[in-house]
Amino acid sequence: MSATYKRTLVTSALPYANGPVHIGHLAGCYLPSDIFVRYKRSKGEDVMFICGSDEHGVPITIKAKKEGITPQDVVNKYHKMMGDSFKEFGISFDVYSRTSSKTHHETASDFFKTLYDKGVFTEEITEQYYDAEAKQFLADRYITGTCPKCANPNAYGDQCEKCGSTLNATELIDPKSTLSGSKPILKETKNWFLPLDKLQPKIQAYLDQHKDWKTNVYGQCKSWLDSGDGLQPRAMTRDLDWGVPVPVKGAEGKVLYVWFDAPIGYISATKELRPNDWELYWKDKETRLIHFIGKDNIVFHCIIFPAMLMEHGDFILADNVPANEFLNLEGDKISTSRNWAVWLHEYLIDFKDKQDVLRYTLCSNAPETKDNDFTWADFQTKNNSELVAILGNFVNRTLVLTHKYYNGSVPSADTYTKEDLLILEQLSAFPDKISAAIEQFKFREALSEMMNLARLGNKYLAETEPWKLIKIDEQRVKTIMNIALQITCNLAIVCEPFIPFTSSKLFGMLNMPILKWHAAKQTSNMAAGHVINKDELLFAKIEDAEIQAQIDKLSASKAANVTTVIAPSKPETSFDDFSKMDIRTGTILEAERVPKTDKLLKLKIDTGIDQRTVVSGIAEWYKPEDIIGQQVSILVNLAPRKIKGIESQGMILMASNSAGELSFITATKPDFNNGSEIK
């Protein structure tokens, strides 16, 4: 593959500018892409590494409103924060741009215009909620109301965070605009859709050429294409005032959909970096385009963005999309809102100058094929038992002996023994072994191969025992130490993509210029007589106390999360409104699971008035056989509704705690027969 390409364009998913970077982001795409790019650079290949902040979209406007600042303020803050911490961590982007830049606005706008002029989009008029006071359409996130499912009064228009269900804004009970607090009205609006349904054959053909993609990536793409109705048209514009304005007449007050806008950010960033020849990287067939992303982005990078590029016409498409799975933290999902994360900017303070320890740990346990778990104990072990004990130790013993025996001057190799030759042969084979793994995006394997070189070194010293031989055969020891130094030097070369800070430290100690990848195949990079610098330790042990401090920090956020979140009270209502509800005491007579659902139970309730069927989403909390005879409160004059083909005639009232668990509510005294009113 590389034979047919002249250059490589590597993109790393644009991080969303509403929070700092955490280890999940790093393990998912930034670290693998950085390793890949550093390796390519070391090989002397033409490679460009693109990233930037994704700064549009509704969550940022909400965050801004909450904090009483402008969306631009929000993205300025996080753009700087993310950019700084990436840099300090050694993620070597050639450009770290942002989607609020002028270049990006122009590029995205032109891109849309081109597709528009080509007649790619379909127009569709739909009804959306509109806030008459604020005079704007409301994104789903700007509407709150009562969740129709769990009765959480603070559900968003797209999702209820309490019960986790996805919603349509129009389903919310008692919807409310978060802008003005007023009740939104439905109003017609026009949006532009990318007709993915019509493009499906083209996308199919594209994916068919890439069956070599990682199984998780290809599998997920297939599932989109093969699912029931296939691909569906997707709106590429939104009624919102934060983003790239839609450059079309009649589209005032509309912006491009973030997922239309964000991937174009890769193009804009390249333009900024190479204003004169950026097209070479995006339009020349001899450029290889690779997107590094997390698994949540697969559909956008493998289906939607390629579709956009295809329809535009001039662009090349991704040759590979090596998406990683997710990284968990101490057994739980990483969550920004629950503060369950290791934040990069905090790590960089707590573990100053230990970038490589985290890089090493995250790479060696990267979620390449399935979700993985990051634990602090593992972090400590990887540092103490591998970086310190194997790599650091080998380098240290080699340099210490060199200073001790030769005052830091590289001894000359004399006659090689059979075992020496074997070692040298193995030594020169390492770069290709590591290359092979990196080219296949198997970074864990590549890293472990790199460590094997240090192991080889340790083993060589243990077998030849120069500290014993020095007393009887000084000539022989010179050869041994020369070889040990060659191994050390080549380690400095091949470890660079993974642990660049260590690499440069090592080159410094060896008093060597930075050597490139091909040099690692040589076994004589360190010339006899060359004088090395004073040695220092490459890695320090990490003590239990430091690890405990991090674990305590996490425990604290866990404790903070357990404290019950009390939903704020709803707006005042009238007694008349309340008394319209006819709530009764009833008893469950029969209960059974609704087939093909996870959460639904079909209940037969004696309401005192009659016996009726109610479908209720409580199957996660109650087993059918356990609740026969259970007394419940039921809203009996609610309009019936068909759920999964069953007509549900009422609603069981449930108490719901902050964990989203549900509980029946009933009279606590006996003798409250069915039909007793609740008021």
Place this chain on the structure above:
RNA sequence: GGUGAGGUAGCUCAGUUGGUUAGAGCAUCGGAUUCAUAACCCGAAGGUCAGGAGUUCAAAUCUCCUUCUCACUACCA
């Protein structure tokens, strides 16, 4: 429920087109050693390859069923 990805030693993971006693690192235990940050080196122990059935001379690998985890998706009046 549908779709996709997973379930291999205590832990984290490899296992190519089915082919001899299923591998590695870390952790554990034993030995050896002292140049080295009690590190290194050698060795041992450790697995009904989630469970069951089938195809085959031969299955971790192919087929079917069951079960668990994760993601997307559906149901929630």
